[in-house]
Amino acid sequence: MENYIVSARKYRPSIFSSVVGQQSITVTLKNAIKNNHLAHAYLFCGPRGVGKTSCARIFAKTINCSNISSDFEACDECESCVAFNESRSYNIHELDAASNNSVEDIRTLIDQVRIPPQIGSYSVYIIDEVHMLSASAFNAFLKTLEEPPAHAIFVLATTEKHKILPTILSRCQIFDFNRIKVEDAVKHLKEIAIKESVIIEEEGLNVIAQKADGAMRDALSIFDQIVSFSGKEISFENVIQNLNVLDYDYYFKMVDAFLDGKVTDVLLMLNEIIEKGFDGHHFVAGLSAHIRDVLVGKDPVTIQLLEVSDSVKQKYVDQSKKCPLDFLYEALKILNQCDISFKGSQNQRLLIELSLIQLSQIIELKKKGLKLNLNSKKLQKIIVEGEAISAVVKQPEPQGNNGKATQTVSDTGQTYNSKKEKSKGVTVSPKSNFASSVSIKQAMNSGNTRSTNAAKPIDKKAISFAEVVVVGNEPITQEKVEAKLKEYIIAKGKSDRIRLAITVNKPKILDSNRVVLMVSNPLQEDDVIAVKNEVRNYLKKELNNSEIQIETEIIQIITEKRMYTDSDRFNYLCEKNPALGLLKHKFALDFE
Known part of the structure; x- marks a missing residue:
């Protein structure tokens, strides 16, 4: 029986052109080989499964190839390439820094670097997960990394660049690997499915690529898992069943129910989803992502942001035409609030149901005009102008x-x-x-x-209250103003906070018609400003004076400086009698 090899190993890239989704990096490395501009140290960093170690191996293989092709790819036929493919090359050394992270391990590596290559021109040292090296090991590695022998090239790979010492980073050419795009992953999976004689729907491949979250190795592992589950013919239903992913159709049906205001259908669909074992929080996140994708589908310019197959993309475009923009904005707001409140809720299912009911009522409330729009011109005219x-x-x-x-x-x-x-x-x-x-x-x-x-x-x-029409101009006094302010608090039923802000300090009367309300702090000043127009209208009417103006002023409280130390007391006495200071200076006196 032939030994089974997982797809991630079986279809691991062996030449630059087979690397998925990292074209800018592979082109740069090939040009460096073409122009013979090879650095002595490289740092490959990026998420897991995007091809860092694979690119390092291909680079090491290519620079030692004796018959490089016209497009600067390894020939896979020379002795160096054959030895590499058979894992017996002495020119390429791979070190796992996770298990070899001490100073002694680095010393062993330094001693090994001095040995020239047997075949080819370079000895390449690939150190994986280099961020796992200890600080002492990094420091021991610095000198060799900066000035290695002419035949030595170091390729460091890591998923956490921020953990590497700046002194190491400054000695390397840094290449940042990107997450694999969904379309690139789908294309590569299609090629592998053809080679493996597997028939799979494109929508299923999209789900696999999205589940892999930009990691090609993860995508291949999921692909193997589904092939083991479903055999050589894989449907979209097989994929979502095996991966426990909620079908797109649930979200599309639910949004249609929101638009029609069918609360019962929405709650029944939620119950069906929960009974299938899906987590409520994941459902809320998925529905939020779906609403976002519908919003993206409304504009032809942003449709390219949808990482789905063409058939599903068309579904989003069709549904976006039925969804008003204000519905999508309000739906995202409701779902975001549900997501925030989910973990702290005592009844999480009820929270989801209430959110879905709110989503089902958005269109209905809009039709009945029950949503208060504070930006409407009619309401602004009533509030601001008092018309x-x-x-x-x-x-x-x-x-x-x-x-x-x-x-x-x-x-x-x-x-x-x-x-x-x-x-x-x-x-x-x-x-x-x-x-x-x-x-x-x-x-x-x-x-x-x-x-x-x-x-x-x-x-x-x-709110800007309408001005009171008063034609009188009777003089005002301190006593009248204080009395009317107290009457205002009682007549208008104001809170204790407003009462304290207005009456705790006596007002000032300036220029016969300017009333300055004295407040103790900025908070009280804000409270007074909120009712200033109302107070002015009340005083105008009650005091029969059309020219009354209301101002505010914060009382400056000056606290007497306290004397805590002997030095404070002596300085105070010197202010009273300067001769004390002269006496202290003349006889070089000090405090006990």
Whole structure:
């Protein structure tokens, strides 16, 4: 029975052209061989399974080949190449730094470097996982690495470049290997499948490449595993079943259910996914990635970012046409919050279900206009300009007039017809001025006819209250202002925090109409600024002065310096009587 060799070893690259996904590095190495510009030390770094050690072996084999081809590849026929292929070459030495990381091991290597090659021109020393060397071993290696014999070339390989001493890095030419792209991995797997007479769907190869996460060795190991599971004919279902990967179709069906608002279907699909043994957190991450891919598929420029097969890519493009942009943005926001809260949740399944219900309601709420849009021009006009705010405040029609029109006189003397104005949703209170009857909450509910449950709170600092129309200019006094500020706190039902910010310190009266509210710290100043316009309107009306202005000022608290040491006390006494300082200096006195 023939011995089985895994694909990662059987199809390991033997020439530069067979290296997958590292074209820039292989071209650089071939040009160095072509121009005879060989450095004495190289450092190959990058993720696992991307071809670092393979490239080092190919490089060592090629520079010792006696019959290099026209494209500067090893011939695989000369004595040096044959010896290398049969693992009996004395020109190429591989050292595992993970198990040979002491100073003694490096000393042995240094002694070995002095021996010239038997066949070929160079002795190549490949040190794998070089970051595992101890600091002492690195220091012992420095001199030899910087000035090796003319026949010696060092190729260091590592997955963790940051752990290598800067003095080592400065002595090497550094090559950074990239993760293998999905399309490159799929292409290589196709070639191997043909050589092994394996029939496999391209979508399955995409799943294998994505699961490998940029490592070609991992992709080949997964490929062998699935061949052992399914035989020579492999379907997409075989791949996802063996790798325990959730099918694309679940995500596509779930997004379609979100768009149709089918909460029941969504919850049933979630139950089916969990019963198949899939982790809830992985499902949330997968759904987030799917929504991201749908968003990427909306723009022809970004479609190239999708690392899937052409058939699946078309599915994303088709679904992206059905998904509004605001739906995708909101969905990503909800799923991101679910991902953040997942580990700390006591009922993780309920958290996922609530998130899916929210996703199913995005389109429905949008159709009903239940989402509060603080950027809408209509709402901004109401809030900022105070335009017709009272016109959107609905109140019950007065009883006892038998439906007859009544006239109401405002503070400014203007007459309103309550019957006519009610048809427009207008009611003006006879005992309140135009702006003091403002209710932002009622304005939003009436002007937008939206559910109060869906409304979002508005930042009070962003609200500019309508100015009170006052024609008087009566003088103001300290006592009147203090009294009216206390009345304002009670009348408006303000919190203790606002009360302390406004009344804990006495205000100043400047220029007969400037009221300076004294606060103790910046936090109190922020609280006062948030209600400054409202306070100004209240004082204007109550004090009948149209020119009142409100300012804030932080009290500067000067604390007396305390004397803790003898030196502090002596300096204080010197300020009172300078002769003490002269006395100390003249007689060279010191403290006890």
